[in-house]
Amino acid sequence: MIFTDKNISPKDITPKNVFEARREIIKVAAAGSFGLAFAPWFSRDAFGASTQLLSATPNSSYGKNIESTPYKSVTTYNNFYEFGTDKSDPSTYAGSLVTRPWTVTVEGLVKKPATFDIDDLLKLAPMEERIYRLRCVEGWSMVVPWDGYSLSKLLNKVEPLGSAKFVEFISLADSKQMPGVRGSVIDWPYREGLRLDEAMNPLTLLTFGLYGEALPKQNGAPVRIVVPWKYGFKSAKSIVKIRLTDQMPKTSWNTFDSHEYGFYSNVNPLVDHPRWSQATERRIGDPKGIFAPKIKTEMFNGYGEYVASMYAGMDLKKYY
Numbered sequence: 001m002i003f004t005d006k007n008i009s010p011k012d013i014t015p016k017n018v019f020e021a022r023r024e025i026i027k028v029a030a031a032g033s034f035g036l037a038f039a040p041w042f043s044r045d046a047f048g049a050s051t052q053l054l055s056a057t058p059n060s061s062y063g064k065n066i067e068s069t070p071y072k073s074v075t076t077y078n079n080f081y082e083f084g085t086d087k088s089d090p091s092t093y094a095g096s097l098v099t100r101p102w103t104v105t106v107e108g109l110v111k112k113p114a115t116f117d118i119d120d121l122l123k124l125a126p127m128e129e130r131i132y133r134l135r136c137v138e139g140w141s142m143v144v145p146w147d148g149y150s151l152s153k154l155l156n157k158v159e160p161l162g163s164a165k166f167v168e169f170i171s172l173a174d175s176k177q178m179p180g181v182r183g184s185v186i187d188w189p190y191r192e193g194l195r196l197d198e199a200m201n202p203l204t205l206l207t208f209g210l211y212g213e214a215l216p217k218q219n220g221a222p223v224r225i226v227v228p229w230k231y232g233f234k235s236a237k238s239i240v241k242i243r244l245t246d247q248m249p250k251t252s253w254n255t256f257d258s259h260e261y262g263f264y265s266n267v268n269p270l271v272d273h274p275r276w277s278q279a280t281e282r283r284i285g286d287p288k289g290i291f292a293p294k295i296k297t298e299m300f301n302g303y304g305e306y307v308a309s310m311y312a313g314m315d316l317k318k319y320y
C-alpha cells in the first residue's frame with residue numbers, strides 16, 4: 001500500500017503501521033539498491049521528519065521479538081546536551097543544526113587517514129537495519145530500528161596501525177548552531193571512546209538513520225555511533241572526527257565525574273551508579289507511563305553472547 005500525506009496522520013496510526021508502510025515506500029523508491037532514495041512526493045510533514053529515506057536491509061541477527069518504541073517517543077525524548085538538558089530540548093532546538101555539507105575525518109594511528117563527505121560515507125557499505133535496545137544510564141530505555149553499517153567497515157578502509165588501541169569519537173561543537181554549547185555543562189566538544197576491539201565488534205553501528213529514514217537532527221544527524229551493550233552516552237551523536245590512539249581517550253562524561261561515568265560503561269545491573277540502582281529500567285513510550293512495569297536490566301543490555309568474551313577475566317566492578 002502507498003499513501004500520501006493527504007490521507008494519513010501520525011496520530012491516527014501505530015508506529016508499526018508507519019514502519020510497515022515506510023518499508024513499502026522504500027521498496028518502491030529504491031528498488032533494491034542500497035544508499036539513499038528520495039521520494040519527493042512523500043511529505044516530511046506527514047511524520048514530522050525528513051524525506052530522505054534510507055534503503056536498508058533488515059538484519060535481525062541481533063534483535064528478535066522486541067517491539068520498537070514509538071517513533072514519536074524516539075524523536076521527542078532525547079539526550080543531546082548541545083541543544084539543552086531537557087528531554088524536549090533537542091527536538092525543539094535541533095532544527096538549527098546544518099547537516100550538509102558534512103565531513104567525517106578519520107585520523108591518528110591509521111595507514112590511510114581520510115576525510116569522508118557524508119554522502120560518500122553513506123555509500124561506503126550496504127545499509128542494514130538493526131533493532132537495538134538503547135539503555136540510558138539514567139534508567140530508561142528504548143528499542144529502535146537503526147539504519148547503518150558496522151563501524152569496522154569504515155575502520156578497515158583506513159587500515160588501523162598495530163599500535164592503535166583505542167578509538168575516539170568527537171561530535172560537532174558549534175555554538176552558532178548548538179545553543180547548549182554556549183553553556184558549560186560538560187567539556188565540549190562531546191567526546192567518547194571505545195577500545196579498538198569494541199569499535200571493531202560487528203555490533204558497533206555507524207548509524208545514519210532510524211525507522212528507515214535519515215536520522216532526525218535530535219537523534220544525531222547526519223551520523224552517530226550506536227553501541228548497544230553500553231549505556232547510551234557512549235553512543236556519540238553528530239560526529240565529525242574519529243581518531244585512533246594508543247592511549248585511553250579522555251571522554252566528556254568521565255572528565256565530568258569519573259566516579260559516576262567510567263570509560264567502559266557496559267550496561268551492568270550489578271554495578272550501581274553511585275546515586276541510583278541500575279537493576280531495572282523503564283521503557284519510554286509505554287502508554288502506561290510511570291505506571292508501566294519496570295523491566296529488569298540485562299547484563300550487557302542483553303548482548304552478552306556477542307560481547308562478553310571481550311571482557312573475559314576483567315573485574316567489571318573495577319572497570320565500570
Ligand SMILES: Nc1nc2c(c(=O)[nH]1)N[C@H]1C(S)=C(S)[C@@H](COP(=O)(O)O)O[C@H]1N2
Binds near residue numbers: 135235
Ligand atoms: N554529542 C552527543 N551525543 C550524545 C549525547 C549528547 O548529549 N551529545 N547524549 C548521549 C546519551 S546520554 C544518550 S542516552 C543517547 C540518546 O540518544 P537518542 O536521543 O537518540 O535516544 O545519546 C548519547 N549521545
Ligand SMILES: [Mo]
Binds near residue numbers: 079135136137138
Ligand atoms: Mo543517556
